[in-house]
Amino acid sequence: xxxxxxxxxxxxxxxxxxxxxxxxxxxxxxxxxxxxxxxxxxxxxxxxxxxxxxxxxxxxxxxxxxxxxxxxxxxxxxxxxxxxxxxxxxxxxxxxxxxxxxxxxxxxxxxxxxxxxxxxxxxxxxxxxxxxxxxxxxxxxxxxxxxxxxxxxxxxxxxxxxxxxxxxxxxxxxxxxxxxxxxxxxxxxxxxxxxxxxxxxxxxxxxxxxxxxxxxxxxxxxxxxxxxxxxxxxxxxxxxxxxxxxxxxxxxxxxxxxxxxxxxxxxxxxxxxxxxxxxxxxxxxxxxxxxxxxxxxxxxxxxxxxxxxxxxxxxxxxxxxxxxxxxxxxxxxxxxxxxxxxxxxxxxxxxxxxxxxx
Numbered sequence: 001x002x003x004x005x006x007x008x009x010x011x012x013x014x015x016x017x018x019x020x021x022x023x024x025x026x027x028x029x030x031x032x033x034x035x036x037x038x039x040x041x042x043x044x045x046x047x048x049x050x051x052x053x054x055x056x057x058x059x060x061x062x063x064x065x066x067x068x069x070x071x072x073x074x075x076x077x078x079x080x081x082x083x084x085x086x087x088x089x090x091x092x093x094x095x096x097x098x099x100x101x102x103x104x105x106x107x108x109x110x111x112x113x114x115x116x117x118x119x120x121x122x123x124x125x126x127x128x129x130x131x132x133x134x135x136x137x138x139x140x141x142x143x144x145x146x147x148x149x150x151x152x153x154x155x156x157x158x159x160x161x162x163x164x165x166x167x168x169x170x171x172x173x174x175x176x177x178x179x180x181x182x183x184x185x186x187x188x189x190x191x192x193x194x195x196x197x198x199x200x201x202x203x204x205x206x207x208x209x210x211x212x213x214x215x216x217x218x219x220x221x222x223x224x225x226x227x228x229x230x231x232x233x234x235x236x237x238x239x240x241x242x243x244x245x246x247x248x249x250x251x252x253x254x255x256x257x258x259x260x261x262x263x264x265x266x267x268x269x270x271x272x273x274x275x276x277x278x279x280x281x282x283x284x285x286x287x288x289x290x291x292x293x294x295x296x297x298x299x300x301x302x303x304x305x306x307x308x309x310x311x312x313x314x315x316x317x318x319x320x321x322x323x324x325x326x327x328x329x330x331x332x333x334x335x336x337x338x339x340x341x342x343x344x345x346x347x348x349x350x351x352x353x354x355x356x357x358x
Contacts, residue, residue, distance in 0.1 A: 001063055008056060011049055012075060015041035015097065018082035020049050022096050027117065030169030030178045031096070031104075039099040043087040047121035047128070050076050050083070054126075080127045088132055092139040093118040095155075102164070105155070110162040114143050115155040117186050123193035137197060140190060149244050150209045151236045152187035154178055158239065175239020177247060182236040184210060184254040188261050195265035195281040204283055207261060215246065232258055267291065276327040278304060278340060296331030302338040315340050 013021050015035075020026075022035025022042040034040045053076040060069035087093045095105025095115035105115040119136040122128025128136065144153040158180025159170040172179035187210050195203035208214055215236075216222045216229030227233055227246035232254045235247035263269050268280030269291060276293070286306060293300040307313075315322045316339040322328070327338055 001059075004056065004059075005068060008052065008072070011052070014082075015039055016101070017041055017086035017097060018078070019043060019086060019097070020045040025167065026096075028169065028178055030167055030172070032167035034096050034098050034104060034166050037099040041097045043083065043094050043096055043105070044115070044118045044121055046079055046083045046087065047093075047118065047125040050079050050127040051121075051125040053079070076127075083122075083127055084129055084132075087118070088129075092136040093122050093128070093132070098164075098166075104164070104166065109164070111157050111159045111164060112155045112166070113157065114139060116140050116144050116152070116190055117154070120186070120189040120193040123196050124189065134197065137193060137199075141202065144190075145206070145209075146238065147209075149238070150214060151182040151238055151244065152190055152206060152209060153180055153238050154183040154186045156180055173239075173242075175242060176237050177235045181238040181247070184232055184234055184236070184251065185257060188254060188257040192257075192261050192265045195261075198281070200266075200281045200283055203266060203281055207266065210258065212246070215244070231255070269293070271329075274329045276300075276302075276329055278325065278327075278342075280304065280342075282306065295329045297333050298329075298331045298336065300327070300329070300336045300338055302327065302340065305339065305341045306344050307341055309343055311341070313341050313343060 011020060015021055016039075019041035021038060022031070022040040022045070023038070024036055025032040025034075026042045026045045027048070035042070053072040057069040057072040057076075060066070060072065083093075089103070089106045091107065092114050093105070094103050095112065095118050097103055103109070105112055105118060107113055119133075119140040122133045122136055143156055146153060155178075158174035159166060160174045164170075169178050175181050177183065187206065191203050191206035191210065194206060210232075212225075212229045212232060215225040221244075222229070224244040225236075225246050227249045231250050233246035233249045234251035234254060237243060237245045237247065266281050267289065268278045270277045270279065282289075288303065288305045291300075291302045291304070293302055315325055315327065317327065318336055318338075325340065325342070327340070
């Protein structure tokens with residue numbers, strides 16, 4: 001607990017815009033020169049740190065440390081204000097500020113005009129202004145989702161010939177890895193953000209695009225993708241002549257997030273303590289699904305049924321009706337059957353707003 005407190009306190013180092021310092025790279029370590037002199041700031045890290053602060057406050061309360069819980073929440077509120085004041089670019093959120101104050105991920109830039117993770121985390125963190133976040137996700141869709149090649153770019157345009165020197169990311173060929181290709185870790189965050197926004201159409205569409213099987217459905221696709229279609233690749237190249245080629249495979253970071261995307265963001269399964277919650281984001285034509293869930297040494301077979309009004313909602317565990325919609329879990333080594341019936345209106349929105357751009 002003290003280690004976490006010290007990490008949070010260390011993170012409370014801000015630049016002139018009141019945003020976290022970028023240092024020699026945040027999530028994207030290829031941007032190692034953006035804040036190398038200790039002045040540059042990361043807007044994405046601001047959204048991420050906001051998430052950490054709000055998530056840690058209840059932990060502090062559980063540790064009977066109300067003072068630090070209050071500190072985390074106050075810090076988060078201030079950070080949210082600063083993000084809105086200095087992070088918004090007009091149609092999306094900027095990515096960072098260089099040591100000299102130049103914006104990165106701005107429409108004024110020749111390269112890296114938009115970066116996906118600032119948009120996704122404006123939603124995932126809950127820190128973004130809802131109207132702005134919706135505009136930002138539309139911009140992400142318009143500029144970074146490449147439906148013609150089934151990939152989701154991290155940023156665009158790639159770094160190449162501009163005067164900006166963000167770091168070793170610029171040493172990659174344009175369209176390769178973080179430099180304007182699909183970095184799958186970030187592509188998954190985009191799908192998660194659409195799900196959290198109540199947009200199952202695009203959440204499931206992007207999930208299908210990320211699915212490696214979808215890159216190898218015929219010999220032509222196999223020749224283009226050129227890596228294993230049964231494991232996630234860290235990256236998919238985004239500029240000709242390499243467009244659609246898979247990069248570093250067996251990438252466990254993306255695989256872990258893909259699992260969370262499917263189980264938590266789409267199917268809506270969320271474990272809290274000894275209770276299993278469902279907040280599904282399903283396609284409109286789904287009527288049911290089954291989850292085989294293991295809790296310790298105990299197996300739960302869970303049937304979720306979507307129904308229209310006029311039929312009873314309810315939760316049935318081993319034939320017994322239970323109030324509410326939280327499945328109580330017990331590790332007794334037995335097999336349990338669960339039936340959860342919900343109204344379609346109880347699911348996250350099942351129709352997406354009109355899509356702009358490509």
